[in-house]
Amino acid sequence: MNIELFDPFRPPLPSQIEATLIQHSPTRSPSTNKSTSAPLSVLKFNRRGFYLAAGYTDGTVVVWDVLSRCPLRRFASCIGSEEGEEEGGVVSLDWSRDSRTLLAAGDSGGVLAIDLSVTPVEGIQVPAIEGLSSLLKGADVGTIKSAQLKIRQATCALIVTTEGHVFTVDWGKLGKELRRKKRQRKRDGGGRGLDGLKSPLDEEETLDLLKIKVLCNPTPAKKKPKKKAKVAPKADPSSKHMTSDYATAASFDKNGYCVFVTTRDTVVVFGATTNSFKELYRWKVKDSGTHSLIKGICMSPKGSVFALRSRGGKGGERILMFANSCKDGKPTIVFKDAVNTDTLFDDCAFSNDGEHLVAAMFGRAKGVLLLWTADQNSLADTLEGPNMEMTCMAYHPTRSCIATGMADGGIDLWGIPSSWAAFAPDFQALPSNVEYKEREDEFDLDIDVKEESGDAEVEDVEVVTIEKPAVYASDSEDEEKVFSLKMLGFGAEADAKDRLRLLN
Amino acid sequence: MPTPPADSSPPEFTKLRYQGKHAKAISCLKCSPKAREGSLALVATGSADNTIKLWDVTSTSGSCSSPLKGHASGINALDWSSDSRYMASASDDKNVRIWDASTGMPLVELRGHTSFVFSVAFNASANLLVSGGFDENVKLWDPRTGNCVSTIPAHSEPITGVSFNRDGTCIVSSSFDGLVRIWDTATSSCLRTFYAEGNPPVSSVKFSPNGKFVLAGTLDDKLRLWNVSNLNGEGGVVKTYVGHQNTKFCCSSAFSVFNLDRQRILAGSENGSVYIWSINSRNLTQILKEAHSDIVLAVDASKEREFLATGGSEKDRTVKFWVPAETPDN
Numbered sequence: 001m002n003i004e005l006f007d008p009f010r011p012p013l014p015s016q017i018e019a020t021l022i023q024h025s026p027t028r029s030p031s032t033n034k035s036t037s038a039p040l041s042v043l044k045f046n047r048r049g050f051y052l053a054a055g056y057t058d059g060t061v062v063v064w065d066v067l068s069r070c071p072l073r074r075f076a077s078c079i080g081s082e083e084g085e086e087e088g089g090v091v092s093l094d095w096s097r098d099s100r101t102l103l104a105a106g107d108s109g110g111v112l113a114i115d116l117s118v119t120p121v122e123g124i125q126v127p128a129i130e131g132l133s134s135l136l137k138g139a140d141v142g143t144i145k146s147a148q149l150k151i152r153q154a155t156c157a158l159i160v161t162t163e164g165h166v167f168t169v170d171w172g173k174l175g176k177e178l179r180r181k182k183r184q185r186k187r188d189g190g191g192r193g194l195d196g197l198k199s200p201l202d203e204e205e206t207l208d209l210l211k212i213k214v215l216c217n218p219t220p221a222k223k224k225p226k227k228k229a230k231v232a233p234k235a236d237p238s239s240k241h242m243t244s245d246y247a248t249a250a251s252f253d254k255n256g257y258c259v260f261v262t263t264r265d266t267v268v269v270f271g272a273t274t275n276s277f278k279e280l281y282r283w284k285v286k287d288s289g290t291h292s293l294i295k296g297i298c299m300s301p302k303g304s305v306f307a308l309r310s311r312g313g314k315g316g317e318r319i320l321m322f323a324n325s326c327k328d329g330k331p332t333i334v335f336k337d338a339v340n341t342d343t344l345f346d347d348c349a350f351s352n353d354g355e356h357l358v359a360a361m362f363g364r365a366k367g368v369l370l371l372w373t374a375d376q377n378s379l380a381d382t383l384e385g386p387n388m389e390m391t392c393m394a395y396h397p398t399r400s401c402i403a404t405g406m407a408d409g410g411i412d413l414w415g416i417p418s419s420w421a422a423f424a425p426d427f428q429a430l431p432s433n434v435e436y437k438e439r440e441d442e443f444d445l446d447i448d449v450k451e452e453s454g455d456a457e458v459e460d461v462e463v464v465t466i467e468k469p470a471v472y473a474s475d476s477e478d479e480e481k482v483f484s485l486k487m488l489g490f491g492a493e494a495d496a497k498d499r500l501r502l503l504n
Numbered sequence: 505m506p507t508p509p510a511d512s513s514p515p516e517f518t519k520l521r522y523q524g525k526h527a528k529a530i531s532c533l534k535c536s537p538k539a540r541e542g543s544l545a546l547v548a549t550g551s552a553d554n555t556i557k558l559w560d561v562t563s564t565s566g567s568c569s570s571p572l573k574g575h576a577s578g579i580n581a582l583d584w585s586s587d588s589r590y591m592a593s594a595s596d597d598k599n600v601r602i603w604d605a606s607t608g609m610p611l612v613e614l615r616g617h618t619s620f621v622f623s624v625a626f627n628a629s630a631n632l633l634v635s636g637g638f639d640e641n642v643k644l645w646d647p648r649t650g651n652c653v654s655t656i657p658a659h660s661e662p663i664t665g666v667s668f669n670r671d672g673t674c675i676v677s678s679s680f681d682g683l684v685r686i687w688d689t690a691t692s693s694c695l696r697t698f699y700a701e702g703n704p705p706v707s708s709v710k711f712s713p714n715g716k717f718v719l720a721g722t723l724d725d726k727l728r729l730w731n732v733s734n735l736n737g738e739g740g741v742v743k744t745y746v747g748h749q750n751t752k753f754c755c756s757s758a759f760s761v762f763n764l765d766r767q768r769i770l771a772g773s774e775n776g777s778v779y780i781w782s783i784n785s786r787n788l789t790q791i792l793k794e795a796h797s798d799i800v801l802a803v804d805a806s807k808e809r810e811f812l813a814t815g816g817s818e819k820d821r822t823v824k825f826w827v828p829a830e831t832p833d834n
Contacts, residue, residue, distance in 0.1 A: 001669075001671060002690075457744060490612060
């Protein structure tokens with residue numbers, strides 16, 4: 001691992017773009033002869049930071065290799081377009097802890113669980129929205145706003161809908177049943193592949209196999225939004241037709257023991273057990289504004305604090321940081337743009353070590369990133385992106401690196417300038433001039449041949465055993481078994497393998 | 505000085521009767537990570553005769569593939585992908601080629617180095633390839649497309665060795681400028697620089713199987729093991745292995761660690777012998793005396809079993825295979 005080799009005292013913040021990931025127009029669909037791809041809509045690094053999953057507004061999901069900066073897997077328009085509906089973009093992506101499962105959710109309401117550990121990869125479509133709707137007897141539940149996998153359980157997701165519902169959906173049984181049907185079909189022969197056939201389960205059977213638990217079911221607003229299809233996914237519904245129990249965001253805590261659900265001015269904490277969720281406590285955000293509106297939640301990697309994006313009463317938005325155990329609603333630190341008071345933050349994230357907080361502002365000609373020191377409320381840096389609208393942002397889990405998605409389909413990776421001290425072995429960066437004192441024998445011509453003292457090298461070395469880096473100490477899998485995506489091959493062979501096979 | 509092995513002690517490795525020959529010097533060889541079932545090892549050899557040969561070695565005999573032709577000059581280095589399906593070769597014709605090992609067909613040619621390419625390595629998932637050459641650059645490639653991902657102006661003299669660590673997050677490079685450098689793969693930034701006392705040119709380098717150490721051969725007749733997590737500079741040498749001759753050529757070295765009770769380092773020597781040390785005691789456990797009739801540039805050990813392969817230079821041209829000697833009590 002390289003993590004142990006990083007200088008713990010290096011300037012820890014990304015400051016320059018070191019690479020841009022661009023999707024070349026796929027060779028397989030010559031009809032769309034465009035040099036650029038659709039705009040990015042969401043980015044997500046896996047736990048080790050080797051892969052970057054990117055969702056595009058045309059429903060495409062690409063898994064990028066961060067090391068080689070090349071796409072490893074590409075699933076074109078995999079979300080939302082299967083029934084000839086209008087194509088949906090990807091709104092949410094999440095990796096399971098072992099990186100074998102990638103969860104993608106689209107603004108058309110589709111949820112796709114992608115199993116990357118098999119070749120070609122297998123996908124399960126989870127009719128989460130349909131399931132919730134039938135559970136709530138046909139209530140309008142909108143589409144998906146965000147979806148997050150449960151920690152250490154890759155068949156369960158926490159979903160927030162655009163109508164303010166929060167629920168979890170478990171498709172473990174559905175996956176088992178689909179795999180059983182697949183094996184059965186294989187046994188029964190019939191040389192046809194899976195792909196040409198209809199789904200092995202009809203809609204009702206599928207819904208029966210889903211386990212859905214509703215955490216938050218808001219009372220429908222009196223004034224409904226005009227039409228669900230027309231609600232732009234990014235635009236927050238105006239707070240006017242938002243009832244007080246309308247959930248705006250939800251997230252598991254670091255260990256998956258709790259779920260934090262936010263409504264417009266309240267944080268509700270649920271305890272998560274294996275089978276149920278129980279409301280533990282709730283508190284109102286004590287912010288200066290009278291019409292505060294919480295827009296998002298973001299957990300620190302260390303799990304001790306979290307941040308809320310909130311709109312206070314007086315114009316601009318702020319980011320409120322709370323201790324994880326907060327119950328009184330008083331933020332420990334309030335971050336805001338000191339220059340422009342009407343700033344709208346579109347996303348925020350903690351740095352890999354949790355010591356900095358990044359807020360992104362997308363809605364302008366140039367994307368801007370504000371970086372704060374998380375424990376002092378001091379602005380550390382302001383990064384201005386290239387002349388292009390920024391659409392999403394993600395912080396690398398182990399390095400000082402920010403990925404920003406652009407409207408032209410490119411992904412910029414921001415990094416730190418290289419440390420020149422590592423090049424010259426004896427070089428030391430000094431803060432100020434010092435008087436150099438030469439050693440007594442420093443320029444002696446006859447070099448005393450140092451006695452080859454064998455003593456220095458008697459300590460045993462261990463060249464085989466693989467040590468788990470301390471940061472991954474809580475991972476259950478052996479270091480040797482850490483999942484990695486294999487190269488698919490060359491040319492047409494790779495193209496044939498790089499596809500998504502739906503189980504249903 | 506290490507104590508040479510007593511003549512009376514039984515040899516650890518004996519030569520297999522089966523051996524092979526190239527038309528010119530054997531410059532490099534590599535055991536595949538996974539051999540065919542029933543055979544001991546699949547060994548690829550690269551030669552100054554511009555070809556690569558694959559040797560399928562069983563305990564009683566062996567067979568040789570038809571030579572893989574395509575390079576216009578001699579081969580300097582080889583590496584296998586971890587699934588043993590692909591091979592990469594670096595050549596004096598300034599190119600790197602990727603081959604399908606099962607068919608022997610060339611798949612991709614990586615062009616970009618401006619001088620001889622001297623070293624090449626795949627990362628564990630074969631998504632990335634690194635090469636180093638006499639143009640003093642380390643280049644990273646996407647093997648599927650043949651595109652150069654990045655170029656690192658790594659050293660001020662020809663580069664003699666490059667290798668990935670276990671998980672591909674670091675690259676190590678060695679050069680005639682006397683330095684061993686460790687690079688962060690993702691950012692191409694330098695993480696460590698090591699050099700040996702007296703700054704001798706470094707002729708080969710590789711990571712230990714767990715990636716915590718680098719083994720580097722220097723042209724002062726020494727092999728050194730550095731602890732990667734130590735700080736820069738001269739310090740950090742945890743083991744020095746001496747006894748062999750290496751002052752002019754890039755003789756390679758290898759870890760033989762399949763048998764955990766018998767962890768060895770082996771290296772070729774300019775006197776035609778192959779030297780085998782115990783990793784921890786630094787004592788020579790065996791010298792494969794006059795294994796070849798010329799300089800031994802190429803040595804490797806299998807990861808699947810105790811199995812060594814060695815190749816001789818111009819006057820010798822043979823590849824020989826070594827297996828554990830049968831102990832008297834079984």
